[in-house]
Amino acid sequence: MxxxxxxxxxxxxxxxxxxxxxxxxxxxxxxxxxxxxxxxxxxxxxxLDPTPQPAFERTISKEIRAYVLDRNGYTCQMCGAVAGEKHPYSPGRKTRLHIGHIIDKSQGGTDDASNLRAQCSICNEGAANLTLDRPSVEKLLIQIRRAKNDDQIEVMKWLLTKFRQLAKDLMDDR
Structure with a gap:
């Protein structure tokens, strides 16, 4: 409709x-x-269903929402899409972030910040809403080493931008 x-x-x-x-x-x-x-x-x-579901009270304050988005770097914690940028899996759409529960409220999860994460609208859809393990340092390094040089350089640029002050401090220590 x-x-x-x-x-x-x-x-x-x-x-x-x-x-x-x-x-x-x-x-x-x-x-x-x-x-x-x-x-x-x-x-x-x-x-989806003409029968109403039990409504959950919306208790995520704007302060907790802002904290979770900032803590998660305004990045979807499932696919890595960045708020406002083109979505990697749907290039015709800009990434819009929501606050999602790690353990769903229907399964006993809470609205505490430790149970919340930033999720793009695509990852927040139905079956895609699965909890994935975070990759270890070893797995990330393996993937980066296997990538093409151009892709490795893009990863480096992104890290230097994200950790600008740390990168500067490390270079000054040389």
């Missing part, structure tokens, strides 16, 4: 978009948007 159909069904109420958000967050309806599913365009909605 798209926004024009919703507007028509609602009797052309000007606040229909807010009502959709209320149905999602307060009433427990699983209504997906383009932020949740990559195949949906802005203004399109998908009702």
């Amino acid at each position: 798209d926004s024009a159909e919703l507007r028509e069904v609602s009797g052309d109420i000007s606040e229909w978009a807010r009502r959709v958000r209320e149905l999602r967050s307060e009433e427990g309806y699983q209504i997906l948007t383009h932020n949740d599913r990559s195949e949906l365009k802005p203004g399109q909605y998908l009702l």
Whole structure:
């Protein structure tokens, strides 16, 4: 269903978009948007199930959200996509980050910062929402060593940008 159909069904109420958000967050309806599913365009909605699910209280404060995003370097902790940049698995879209639970609330997880991570909208979708182990230093080095020189240089540039002060200090110690 798209926004024009919703507007028509609602009797052309000007606040229909807010009502959709209320149905999602307060009433427990699983209504997906383009932020949740990559195949949906802005203004399109998908009702997964006409039966409302138990609604969870939204208790992640803006301070915790900001802390988690900063702690995670504004980077998806599953695929490495950076907020605002083209998504590596969907180049036509910019990366939009959400705050995801490591252990889902339905499985007893909490809204504590230690149970939260930055996730892009693509990784936050359904079956892709799996917890992956972080790669070890050894595995990362193996992958970098196997990469082409141009790719290794890109990794080095990224690390130098991310750890600018540390890189400067290390060079000064030489």
